[in-house]
Amino acid sequence: MSIDFDTNLAALRSAIDVSNRIVIIPHVNPDGDAIGSALALSHALKKIGKSVALIGADEVPKNLRFLPGWEDFQSARDLFPNDEAVDGAAATVGTFDLAIIADLSAPTRLAHARHLLPLAKQIAVIDHHELGDEVAEGILLIDPSYSATALLLFEVWDRLGLELSAAIAQCLLTGIATDTGGFKFQNTDAKSLHAAAELVKHGADITEIHEQVWDRKPLSAIRLLAVALANIQVAADGSVAYSRIRNSDYATANATDEDTEGIVNEIGKLDSAIVFALFREHSPGRVRVSVRSRGEIDVAQVCRAFGGGGHKNAAGCTFETGVDSAIDILLPALEGAVASTSR
Numbered sequence: 001m002s003i004d005f006d007t008n009l010a011a012l013r014s015a016i017d018v019s020n021r022i023v024i025i026p027h028v029n030p031d032g033d034a035i036g037s038a039l040a041l042s043h044a045l046k047k048i049g050k051s052v053a054l055i056g057a058d059e060v061p062k063n064l065r066f067l068p069g070w071e072d073f074q075s076a077r078d079l080f081p082n083d084e085a086v087d088g089a090a091a092t093v094g095t096f097d098l099a100i101i102a103d104l105s106a107p108t109r110l111a112h113a114r115h116l117l118p119l120a121k122q123i124a125v126i127d128h129h130e131l132g133d134e135v136a137e138g139i140l141l142i143d144p145s146y147s148a149t150a151l152l153l154f155e156v157w158d159r160l161g162l163e164l165s166a167a168i169a170q171c172l173l174t175g176i177a178t179d180t181g182g183f184k185f186q187n188t189d190a191k192s193l194h195a196a197a198e199l200v201k202h203g204a205d206i207t208e209i210h211e212q213v214w215d216r217k218p219l220s221a222i223r224l225l226a227v228a229l230a231n232i233q234v235a236a237d238g239s240v241a242y243s244r245i246r247n248s249d250y251a252t253a254n255a256t257d258e259d260t261e262g263i264v265n266e267i268g269k270l271d272s273a274i275v276f277a278l279f280r281e282h283s284p285g286r287v288r289v290s291v292r293s294r295g296e297i298d299v300a301q302v303c304r305a306f307g308g309g310g311h312k313n314a315a316g317c318t319f320e321t322g323v324d325s326a327i328d329i330l331l332p333a334l335e336g337a338v339a340s341t342s343r
Helices: 005-018 032-047 089-093 107-119 149-156 166-179 190-201 206-215 219-230 247-253 263-267 299-304 323-342
Strands: 021-026 051-056 073-075 096-102 120-127 139-142 233-235 240-245 275-283 286-293 309-311 314-319
Touching (some): 005 139, 021 107, 032 096, 032 149, 032 166, 051 107, 107 120, 120 149, 149 166, 149 190, 166 190, 166 206, 219 247, 219 263, 233 323, 240 263, 240 323, 247 275, 263 286, 275 323, 286 299, 286 323, 299 323
Parallel strands (some): 021 051, 021 096, 051 073, 096 120, 120 139, 240 275
Antiparallel strands (some): 233 240, 286 314, 309 314
């Protein structure tokens, strides 16, 4: 699919200009880029007189609740508890002139929140991921060359007729920082570093972002980290490192899936690993997998073969099975990716 970025950018600005009521929707299991981008847009659109609703399938992660305005998020799981469109939903939440999907292009990854889309006259997508087989219909502002959706937004902020503030800068910088791993992932480039400098000038606090996102963990998260580190195994002569967290481990640690944030990167500290993964059975018979890689190994391509996706060096997928079976299914593909790249 070919996307004319400039044409769609102009279309998005026009859609914003003529819209009074706008809903912003991040992806399921939102990260710093999804929440930061959504909040930045919300703050800016309210400043120009728009009525804005923030609705996502999942709660804002605890480590992102320092961001201004996070309390404004509503739960789509409460609005659509059975994950079905509800008669009278328009009477409950109203209709919208514009729905903006933040940090993804596939409606299915909105989970319960996808039922909001028929309530909107127009749909826009703002994203930086590679396009998969499923793409929402509407105004597509998508460019995978950006390291974060928040970075894409920063680059076009003025062209959308929006103004920066300290609160908006903090939200955008959080999105850029989290998707670049605190500016240490391979996707960290001159554009992201320049944006960070400009956002700091506008009042963003990079120290607070690091402390809140990475440097403070609840006891439950520390306990899950201990389990994951104890369970590390290797394959492909140490080039692949992986670990598992069983459903019973969550119960023992009194933890939720949110407490696994960042654990996959700890697995990747093994010096021989160039592909590393965390298999986590957050509910019985359902396993989420986070996969990371170094160099030219494209783990997004691997995950897409199993219904997932992401970025070249950071991706994920989900299996409706037990954790051991999920490892048996995915591990050969990860080993194959290492072998094909090393030839």
